[in-house]
Amino acid sequence: MSRPPHARESVLDAFEAILIDEGERAATMDATARAAGVSKGGLLYHFGSKDALESGVIDRLDALVTDDITAMSTAPEGPIAYFLRSSVMQNDPLDRAILATSRLAQGGNVSASTALRDVRERWGDALRPHTKDAASLDLVMLVSDGLYFNNALAGGNIPGPVPRGAEMDALIALVERAARR
Amino acid sequence: MSRPPHARESVLDAFEAILIDEGERAATMDATARAAGVSKGGLLYHFGSKDALESGVIDRLDALVTDDITAMSTAPEGPIAYFLRSSVMQNDPLDRAILATSRLAQGGNVSASTALRDVRERWGDALRPHTKDAASLDLVMLVSDGLYFNNALAGGNIPGPVPRGAEMDALIALVERAARR
DNA sequence: GTCTATATACAGATAGAC
DNA sequence: GTCTATCTGTATATAGAC
Numbered sequence: 001m002s003r004p005p006h007a008r009e010s011v012l013d014a015f016e017a018i019l020i021d022e023g024e025r026a027a028t029m030d031a032t033a034r035a036a037g038v039s040k041g042g043l044l045y046h047f048g049s050k051d052a053l054e055s056g057v058i059d060r061l062d063a064l065v066t067d068d069i070t071a072m073s074t075a076p077e078g079p080i081a082y083f084l085r086s087s088v089m090q091n092d093p094l095d096r097a098i099l100a101t102s103r104l105a106q107g108g109n110v111s112a113s114t115a116l117r118d119v120r121e122r123w124g125d126a127l128r129p130h131t132k133d134a135a136s137l138d139l140v141m142l143v144s145d146g147l148y149f150n151n152a153l154a155g156g157n158i159p160g161p162v163p164r165g166a167e168m169d170a171l172i173a174l175v176e177r178a179a180r181r
Numbered sequence: 182m183s184r185p186p187h188a189r190e191s192v193l194d195a196f197e198a199i200l201i202d203e204g205e206r207a208a209t210m211d212a213t214a215r216a217a218g219v220s221k222g223g224l225l226y227h228f229g230s231k232d233a234l235e236s237g238v239i240d241r242l243d244a245l246v247t248d249d250i251t252a253m254s255t256a257p258e259g260p261i262a263y264f265l266r267s268s269v270m271q272n273d274p275l276d277r278a279i280l281a282t283s284r285l286a287q288g289g290n291v292s293a294s295t296a297l298r299d300v301r302e303r304w305g306d307a308l309r310p311h312t313k314d315a316a317s318l319d320l321v322m323l324v325s326d327g328l329y330f331n332n333a334l335a336g337g338n339i340p341g342p343v344p345r346g347a348e349m350d351a352l353i354a355l356v357e358r359a360a361r362r
Numbered sequence: 363g364t365c366t367a368t369a370t371a372c373a374g375a376t377a378g379a380c
Numbered sequence: 381g382t383c384t385a386t387c388t389g390t391a392t393a394t395a396g397a398c
Binding site for chain 2: 022023024025026102103105106107108113116117120121133134135136138139141142143144145146147148149150152153161163167170171173174175177178179
Binding site: 028040044049050 | 375
């Protein structure tokens with residue numbers, strides 16, 4: 001577990017990158033193998049099927065979320081601000097895993113949809129004690145979802161209309177005033 | 182223009198339905214033709230290519246948004262409440278067009294991404310006069326995006342964790358208190 | 363305007379060499 | 381552990397009959 005095969009991680013990285021930048025349809029085993037610098041046969045040694053490859057991304061997401069919830073609960077600026085800020089981090093491993101899993105979900109992968117719902121619930125559970133009531137928690141979660149959605153639409157290259165810098169600070173202040181317990 | 186071919190609209194409806202319920206990958210010309218009750222050749226008479234079919238969905242979205250912005254600006258409960266409520270309407274022609282276009286965008290269709298960005302900007306322009314400041318407008322738009330995102334993930338069958346009924350009323354009240362001018 | 367039949371390309375997956 | 385070669389299914393698109 002402490003030293004997973006090199007090529008395996010490269011393949012997973014490449015698959016995520018294509019999913020994010022070019023969409024689910026472009027993320028073929030052929031394209032993934034090419035981007036990872038291995039042959040199709042080489043890829044299939046590590047992931048015996050397309051389904052196994054997709055599960056690889058989902059498993060990676062689950063592990064990263066576990067770490068993130070720990071970090072969130074101990075964040076100096078508080079969990080809500082941490083949560084919203086981390087919704088627009090690009091090239092963060094966790095954000096890449098979520099974006100990639102979203103593509104799989106929208107491509108019809110049921111496990112991916114389930115994983116995203118579970119992940120969202122885990123975040124909700126962690127944030128609930130810090131919000132006033134159900135509507136406040138909805139507000140925080142939906143603003144975060146909205147930030148992700150715009151990030152997701154942006155692809156990976158074109159910057160989306162997502163608040164940054166001072167505008168992001170103002171948004172966080174507004175949400176916290178409305179929702180924070 | 183006042184009496185477009187019957188089959189053409191059926192094809193467009195079927196294509197949207199498959200995009201929403203099964204994802205972009207399942208929305209092939211074959212599956213669309215079958216669902217619309219025509220042959221592949223018949224479909225290709227109306228839409229000469231996959232690209233033309235996708236453009237048909239995008240054009241339909243543009244027309245529906247124009248109508249919606251008119252309706253929003255004259256809504257009795259105010260534009261913000263109207264806007265948020267209409268973010269979770271399922272089986273509304275406009276919502277179906279947005280969901281379908283989102284699938285195309287996430288599948289890599291650049292025109293679809295552009296159309297969604299344009300649509301979002303048109304809504305933003307219409308809502309701006311009714312919000313306090315930039316952060317308030319961001320809040321309203323992002324909550325709406327979040328509602329759509331969850332709707333989109335839900336597919337068309339499994340209900341997503343989207344607020345309904347009294348919970349939705351409470352959310353709207355919260356957003357309006359924070360953002361309404 | 364709608365059909366069938368077919369050409370061409372590419373997807374996922376297998377077999378077996380090295 | 382990684383490669384090439386190949387099988388099978390299916391997608392888009394064309395040709396031409398009705």
